[in-house]
Ligand SMILES: Nc1ncnc2c1ncn2[C@@H]1O[C@H](COP(=O)(O)OP(=O)(O)O)[C@@H](O)[C@H]1O
Ligand code: SF4
């Protein structure tokens with residue numbers, strides 16, 4: 172198992188490296204560079220050119236890349252935002268935490284909804300209950316996330332006023348207090364729920380088909396032939412074996428969440444990475460865009476890595492090797 | 493009379509295809525005596541597995557009619573909880589494909605242990621493990637201690653079939669059904685598994701229903717033989733009678749498909765395959781389509797089993813007129829699949 176995990180980690184490293192090169196090249200292709208946004212346009216072009224030379228901006232791209240990646244890794248230097256006039260790292264810090272909590276609560280909602288639905292749907296497939304659940308997944312599949320989020324925001328946020336319609340916490344609360352925590356949770360529920368109702372769809376469908384599939388396996392007949400009751404066959408053999416791929420799916424959920432946060436945070440004006448990403452694109456704050464793409468890219472790679480590691484922990488067919 | 497272990501009466505097992513039910517086992521009447529080996533032979537698709545599954549009541553969705561009497565119970569009507577007490581305890585089964593028959597996520601110990609646990613909740617985990625090791629020893633697994641903690645994918649097909657056998661014999665069943673236990677294995681492994689089953693036959697006090705293609709195995713191990721074709725039993729007799737004096741054309745064809753002495757060097761094999769459920773003829777003799785050379789007049793209209801000698805039953809009386817076609821091909825040993 173350790174061998175597998177180590178090998179898997181060794182695969183993730185070049186992936187991240189490649190990602191960083193791509194992100195770097197993308198940043199290079201964007202109009203302007205670190206100086207054009209930061210410097211007063213009235214300064215003598217010759218002086219700017221001298222600065223360029225001094226900062227290494229005229230070096231070949233691979234040298235610049237090495238400089239850049241060294242800065243990122245050793246000092247967490249992701250450049251400066253011309254809009255905020257702050258280091259990108261500083262801007263991202265709080266946002267990353269916000270997105271982390273949003274993703275976590277979304278994941279919890281997703282599993283709280285998806286697992287019971289998937290289990291019911293798979294166990295009682297082709298009954299009325301199953302048809303209702305499958306119907307929901309079709310609707311969820313066909314509805315774009317932003318439409319759903321907008322409707323939820325409009326009805327539950329603006330019309331009923333049950334939930335805040337923006338921000339991550341009410342102003343004036345002291346961090347660390349219980350009120351602060353509750354307020355954060357309150358701000359999270361609606362965006363997380365909107366996102367969860369869509370992300371559950373995959374998990375429900377996946378779990379359902381996994382259960383239906385497992386029901387027909389030969390080892391289920393073996394379990395019955397031993398004299399196991401239907402409920403035991405179901406819990407010990409069908410369910411356990413069907414949940415395994417779901418566990419492995421977990422890491423990939425993270426990739427899905429990243430896409431989701433971009434919409435949901437924008438709609439709910441939730442100050443997270445997704446919102447920052449959209450804003451920065453609109454304002455052409457490229458150093459921020461680059462940093463966000465890099466971090467989100469790393470998050471997806473780590474998500475896939477996590478999936479494989481979980482799988483190797485729970486599946487003996489991998490665990491042993 | 494009280495020598496009977498299992499008594500099947502007019503059993504009919506039907507599967508639903510679209511809106512109709514089609515019988516895969518049709519009006520089967522059969523007895524298995526205590527401590528005897530009853531072999532069931534027939535081509536693929538004859539309904540052998542459907543019959544075995546009906547005895548264990550393992551079909552998921554099937555209509556079962558008739559009676560299966562076992563230990564004063566009619567299995568067809570038994571409540572699920574009583575059925576669970578019989579299964580794995582008084583009656584057990586070994587399946588055709590050991591590669592898929594074990595749960596990939598459970599250790600061998602847990603899988604055999606489950607069979608023990610289900611019928612003896614009082615056993616302590618320690619006792620159970622010892623019993624599992626004991627069983628693994630019995631089925632000839634070299635390092636039982638080690639294998640206990642292994643998972644199915646770490647074992648070869650032959651080893652997995654041994655584990656399946658260990659599960660089946662774990663509670664000393666009175667009835668053991670083996671559904672083509674070697675078909676999915678390599679030839680050399682087949683012989684080893686058969687040796688094991690032969691040993692078990694000597695050491696267990698169980699009636700065994702052995703479903704097989706291998707007539708050599710039948711000749712060696714069976715006490716009685718039932719020949720199935722298209723869901724029906726076409727001939728049933730003790731093993732000597734069946735080999736010495738087969739009456740039904742289908743039986744004779746099956747026997748002929750195995751090269752042996754005394755056949756003037758010629759093998760007569762009836763060509764064709766078992767029709768699918770939907771296309772089974774439900775009237776007249778189901779075999780007539782494969783005997784086009786026979787004169788229509790000899791077919792019995794609704795062939796039933798006739799007892800032509802004590803214990804020797806044959807469906808249809810046509811056998812008196814039966815002959816193989818003159819131009820019938822010489823065929824190598826491939827008549828049954
Ligand atoms: N669950 C099922 N649903 C529908 N048809 C089935 C099912 N199981 C078996 N059959 C059909 O019943 C017939 C007998 O099958 P089976 O008992 O497996 O034959 P055998 O074991 O002799 O090869 C075949 O035509 C097969 O296709
Ligand atoms: S009844 Fe006719 S078709 Fe059937 S076995 Fe006898 S001779 Fe053949």
Ligand SMILES: [Mg+2]
Nearest residue numbers: 540541542672
């Ligand atoms: Mg079969």
